[in-house]
């Protein structure tokens with residue numbers, strides 16, 4: 242947007258003459274951003290935030306400027322704070338309020354009062370809401386996991402008659418657990434596509450890291466968003482973060498207990514009253530999960546997602562090489578060499594092989610497709626990322642398996658790792 246430089250100059254003079262006028266300075270920051278002077282805009286908004294950290298207008302300008310400067314972490318932090326402070330934010334990029342309009346609360350009490358009287362944010366700035374174009378067909382191999390998902394989730398959904406008869410069979414959520422990079426998130430996304438539902442992914446530590454007090458509000462905003470966008474698959478990643486933090490805070494953790502209880506209430510509500518919100522969670526550390534979350538009616542079904550078997554590895558490799566220029570290659574050989582690797586490791590191998598072929602093409606000045614040698618080199622360069630997880634998990638499977646939750650893992654470990 243073009244801004245008359247003389248207006249900016251006049252405002253700068255006014256700010257210099259009236260150092261304490263925050264509203265004026267925020268207004269200037271907005272104009273600087275409009276003029277593309279993001280560094281100056283950020284400095285000006287930052288100056289205000291130092292003295293008044295809850296100035297929503299300053300936060301919004303700072304978010305915009307930081308984003309334009311490519312500092313997305315910082316931009317997100319400002320934006321989230323702005324949303325938390327002013328939940329009824331209709332348009333994040335709205336024009337600045339009139340200077341002196343009194344839209345910024347002056348005291349902490351006023352601020353807290355607003356939280357309780359205002360509506361939840363229309364779309365919380367936590368997690369992402371998407372409509373996945375993929376389905377379970379895009380998930381390579383993993384036949385066992387697919388079968389389990391089908392039995393415990395998809396079949397009852399496809400069959401409303403059965404569902405009505407068995408009534409509560411769909412109550413509660415499903416927990417996907419297992420080593421990192423083996424496709425938990427990937428499968429959850431595919432499941433949303435399969436259900437033709439929106440996919441709403443929320444990292445739980447995101448919520449918990451926000452300051453106490455707004456956590457509860459954010460949680461209910463999340464469930465509200467899911468309900469409003471139903472059918473929706475609500476996916477909580479890192480669900481162990483909740484139990485983890487609670488035990489760390491035992492004794493002094495009343496705030497965290499509030500969050501846990503709120504979570505349980507929302508969960509019970511979402512899964513009991515709302516047919517079209519499906520709740521899924523994932524964890525790499527199921528042993529850290531708060532046991533309250535695993536009770537019947539909550540995450541009472543668990544599906545272990547293990548490193549892909551040989552056929553699955555071949556399918557995953559094929560998927561990740563699809564559409565790329567490639568010579569006829571022997572993926573069976575690569576699959577045989579990559580036992581114990583995760584889907585993410587395999588995706589990395591394909592990326593590395595692609596890079597090699599690209600480099601060769603650039604050097605040659607003509608397209609050189611991916612070859613078996615590229616893939617073999619990439620395999621040699623890639624280490625499995627699952628081993629250390631297996632070492633930890635082994636202890637739980639062998640010595641902490643009172644409930645039988647780790648039976649499947651114990652079988653797997655006995656078969657593959659001694």
Ligand SMILES: Nc1ncnc2c1ncn2[C@@H]1O[C@H](COP(=O)(O)OP(=O)(O)OP(=O)(O)O)[C@@H](O)[C@H]1O
Pocket residue numbers: 379380381382383420421422423424425426427428523524525549557560583584585586588
């Ligand atoms: N069955 C699969 N088919 C195709 N690609 C897969 C499969 N499993 C994993 N991948 C690939 O591996 C990547 C990592 O998988 P994903 O992010 O789902 O793992 P995760 O289990 O959620 O890991 P984390 O515990 O670290 O969150 C995916 O983006 C995808 O590229």
Ligand SMILES: [Mg+2]
Pocket residue numbers: 425426427478523
């Ligand atoms: Mg994941």
